[in-house]
Amino acid sequence: MRDEFRGDLIEVGRLLVSMAEGVRTAMRNATTALLDADGAAAAAVVARDDETDELYRQVEEKVRQLLARQAPVASDLRLVVTALHVAADIERMGDLAAHVAKTAKRRSPAPAVPPEAAGIVEQMAQVADRIAGKITMVLSAPDAIRAAELERDDDAMDDLHRELFVVLLGPGWAHGVEAAIDCALLGRFYERYADHAVNAGGHVVFMVTGEQLAT
Amino acid sequence: MRDEFRGDLIEVGRLLVSMAEGVRTAMRNATTALLDADGAAAAAVVARDDETDELYRQVEEKVRQLLARQAPVASDLRLVVTALHVAADIERMGDLAAHVAKTAKRRSPAPAVPPEAAGIVEQMAQVADRIAGKITMVLSAPDAIRAAELERDDDAMDDLHRELFVVLLGPGWAHGVEAAIDCALLGRFYERYADHAVNAGGHVVFMVTGEQLAT
Numbered sequence: 001m002r003d004e005f006r007g008d009l010i011e012v013g014r015l016l017v018s019m020a021e022g023v024r025t026a027m028r029n030a031t032t033a034l035l036d037a038d039g040a041a042a043a044a045v046v047a048r049d050d051e052t053d054e055l056y057r058q059v060e061e062k063v064r065q066l067l068a069r070q071a072p073v074a075s076d077l078r079l080v081v082t083a084l085h086v087a088a089d090i091e092r093m094g095d096l097a098a099h100v101a102k103t104a105k106r107r108s109p110a111p112a113v114p115p116e117a118a119g120i121v122e123q124m125a126q127v128a129d130r131i132a133g134k135i136t137m138v139l140s141a142p143d144a145i146r147a148a149e150l151e152r153d154d155d156a157m158d159d160l161h162r163e164l165f166v167v168l169l170g171p172g173w174a175h176g177v178e179a180a181i182d183c184a185l186l187g188r189f190y191e192r193y194a195d196h197a198v199n200a201g202g203h204v205v206f207m208v209t210g211e212q213l214a215t
Numbered sequence: 216m217r218d219e220f221r222g223d224l225i226e227v228g229r230l231l232v233s234m235a236e237g238v239r240t241a242m243r244n245a246t247t248a249l250l251d252a253d254g255a256a257a258a259a260v261v262a263r264d265d266e267t268d269e270l271y272r273q274v275e276e277k278v279r280q281l282l283a284r285q286a287p288v289a290s291d292l293r294l295v296v297t298a299l300h301v302a303a304d305i306e307r308m309g310d311l312a313a314h315v316a317k318t319a320k321r322r323s324p325a326p327a328v329p330p331e332a333a334g335i336v337e338q339m340a341q342v343a344d345r346i347a348g349k350i351t352m353v354l355s356a357p358d359a360i361r362a363a364e365l366e367r368d369d370d371a372m373d374d375l376h377r378e379l380f381v382v383l384l385g386p387g388w389a390h391g392v393e394a395a396i397d398c399a400l401l402g403r404f405y406e407r408y409a410d411h412a413v414n415a416g417g418h419v420v421f422m423v424t425g426e427q428l429a430t
Binding site: 060063064067068071073074077078081084085088165168169173176177178180181184185188 | 275278279282283286288289292293296299300303380383384388391392393395396399400403
């Protein structure tokens with residue numbers, strides 16, 4: 001019984017890692033499509049969001065079976081409920097990558113991000129990618145210290161988000177309202193992506209230590 | 216045992232209804248603060264978001280206890296897992312109401328929404344309020360037909376969201392980039408609020424019928 005539970009849990013963990021890797025690749029490709037104004041690449045990212053949704057369904061199904069068959073209690077139960085939260089956060093990260101890609105697609109072949117904002121958006125994408133990479137690591141080998149580091153990465157994201165608004169609202173902005181709105185929404189997509197990643201990290205910490213991550 | 220399970224489930228349902236009523240009131244008050252440019256009222260909405268978070272924690276705790284003590288299977292288990300999803304959606308609706316209030320607070324005593332956009336924002340708020348009200352009803356008396364109606368309300372929201380962008384991007388917009396960004400983000404907050412409400416409705420349908428709501 002105990003071995004069966006371990007086996008099921010490892011399977012759930014594997015699905016979560018696949019999801020995390022998938023949404024990391026999705027955001028990476030979405031950013032490239034965005035900065036290259038490549039509509040076809042953007043469309044490919046949007047089309048592949050179904051794969052994340054399908055993995056999410058598999059996690060839910062697996063967890064349901066596991067709860068029904070094994071009726072775990074205490075810390076085992078905590079692991080299982082946490083896995084559901086993590087899956088929901090990663091699924092949403094996939095949606096946000098698709099939102100970035102949709103913005104790129106809508107504007108293509110014109111670029112959605114004017115040159116003045118491209119540098120900041122690129123940095124936001126780098127932080128997002130770093131955070132997504134840590135989630136995969138934390139899931140593969142739960143580590144409270146690394147999960148706590150995510151908070152600092154998230155601060156870097158918040159700083160960039162503020163910088164972006166300084167550019168959009170500055171006297172030098174010459175690209176009008178439409179581009180400003182696109183950039184503001186893009187900024188929000190990256191920032192929310194990071195938030196969900198940090199949330200997922202917090203859940204993993206809780207899973208490992210039983211302590212709520214201070215936010 | 217069976218009676219104890221029923222009792223716990225009723226308690227979880229009561230908490231969910233409290234959460235749903237709370238986030239409905241929050242969005243209503245946030246909208247009033249926004250359209251009246253009332254910073255103090257906006258600050259009060261932001262401060263009360265903790266109450267929703269606290270109810271969310273209570274739902275999670277209750278569900279954890281229930282799973283551990285009763286080890287429900289099949290349709291009972293489905294009810295319990297669904298309750299967690301619904302709670303997460305409603306918690307997020309509360310965050311979005313707080314985002315609306317924060318925008319109002321940041322701009323006050325100036326209005327964040329110029330007159331040309333105020334009518335559409337008010338209509339979005341009305342649809343959001345109608346949807347939130349239905350969630351409360353569906354939770355109190357699960358009803359697949361009413362839950363399915365939420366999809367239509369969500370279409371109305373999407374139409375308004377598009378209308379808002381027509382105004383922001385139209386030749387008549389004379390309020391500059393900052394107000395346009397605020398309005399675009401506000402539009403997104405109302406639209407996401409509705410999405411989460413529809414999600415919650417879909418979960419309730421699944422709970423009652425075992426059928427996934429077509430989206």
